[in-house]
Amino acid sequence: MPAVPSNVLLTNGSQQALDLIGKVFVNREDYIITSRPTYLGAIQAWNAYGARYHTVNLDDEGMVVEEVEHAYEKVLADSGRPPSFIYVLPNFHNPAGTTLPLKRRERLAEIATRLDLPIVEDDPYGQLRYEGEDLPPICTFVPERTMYLGTFSKTLAPGLRLGWIVCPEVLMQRFVTAKQGADLHTGTFAQHVTNDICQRGFLKPHVQRLRRVYKERRDTMLEALAEFWPEGCSWTQPQGGLFLWARVPESINTTDFLQQALEEKVAYVPGVSFYPNEDGGFDAMRLNFSYCAPDEIVEGIRRLGIALKRELRIV
């Protein structure tokens, strides 16, 4: 799906694209199909429009797309109307860190076509791949039903508030109207500055540097987890992005356990925050590996490990 001026709308970060999609596509009590877990910011954006969520499972390869058809039928039976769209994070999922393989992308495109459902493809981390091959975005298979979201927030700077939505031209007027009501337009000053930065060739080597730095941090975190965490824990092995998803023994509730982590000066986001129906993730947490320096990562994972062992009484 090539981006051309007539099918791109610049947004105030890709969070605003999620908000505009809610404004245009979600009526009160409409269902959205998403994985569990899913991106917290999307839930926050769509809750404001009264969305409900029907969730499908997520495994080490991301959303279990074969469950989408059943989810569709349940939504139809429950609400009498189809879901508003399928929400998917194909690359280095937030919070799960998983990447949808090519086969699942093709299969999701087939299913969406058969069910006549729009797809919201949220891809903020796509350029931050640390191993493996880039995979084609789902929008390349079904451009006519995909709203693809990108952003400069993870490659250049979140404070610029520059994201974009690429969508079928027939939808553009509705998004433009929603955007005008929301904030008239996206900051032209930040657009000019960003264009200048890109024209000067800064972005490509900068992203290469990010890949190098973040890859080291990811590797550091994976090694520290293996070294310091007790048995019975597991975690995803992200090929890119900023996050991994860790599971602890079921006897630990990660929302309650957060207080003990904070006493060790370590923070994470409890798993249940990413379950739109708050029906899971009690034994899970999202860990960020991009922000801290490697020595801090080791120390943070070590302290979490000690607190986990104390909680499990295996010190």
Next chain:
Amino acid sequence: MPAVPSNVLLTNGSQQALDLIGKVFVNREDYIITSRPTYLGAIQAWNAYGARYHTVNLDDEGMVVEEVEHAYEKVLADSGRPPSFIYVLPNFHNPAGTTLPLKRRERLAEIATRLDLPIVEDDPYGQLRYEGEDLPPICTFVPERTMYLGTFSKTLAPGLRLGWIVCPEVLMQRFVTAKQGADLHTGTFAQHVTNDICQRGFLKPHVQRLRRVYKERRDTMLEALAEFWPEGCSWTQPQGGLFLWARVPESINTTDFLQQALEEKVAYVPGVSFYPNEDGGFDAMRLNFSYCAPDEIVEGIRRLGIALKRELRIV
């Protein structure tokens, strides 16, 4: 109402403040009390939340605030619940160019207090006064029930997308939650740049220059209207801001007439656009005097005058 960190939220232009107010305060079919005419962008923002409008008249001194109580009663009778808030543009009204005198400000504050209604005070042009004395904003009389909106868009640059809302602290958490869902935060890059511009003392003399330049353009437009427009037309005499509101003989529908104006390469916004219930303004138009140089203003008003006379068959 002093602005302190705990009662100010920076928004993506003050248009976003209108949108967030809609998100927090407007449920589907709620009524908003506003003047007719009123700001088009506010209508666009609140229509997205299913707002309805009960309008009160506007005369040469702005909103006829004595009508608010009757409007409140009508809303209550019609919908069974009070209106969401009163929306008022006290200074150099868009589109009408009118300014609410001190007595009306005090009176509106009294009425809102008695009816227990919030006030949305939209003040994008307050610093652009070309004659007369500054008047206290309504929020100074009733800070506990006023959401005051300001912006850098008219004094510095709209492309920065920097506005603000000052509101009672008890409301702030709701706005922060709505803001996070809408776009996470307002661009920090633009904030740093704007802060730097202000610290360097650029803003104050720049606004003084804007006042001088825009005053000349306002005076030029008022003189050109008196010289070139036919009898039966009238217009407001704004003490500041960017716009004036012109009325033409009732036989002319300004929406239809726009085509003839465009043929003369002159544009205006037809009056009905500013009537949320589309029940007036057919003989009115909004004219902008801040954008064009004085010689273009004279030429534009001259051409509109010729087209009006042709339409009225008084050539």
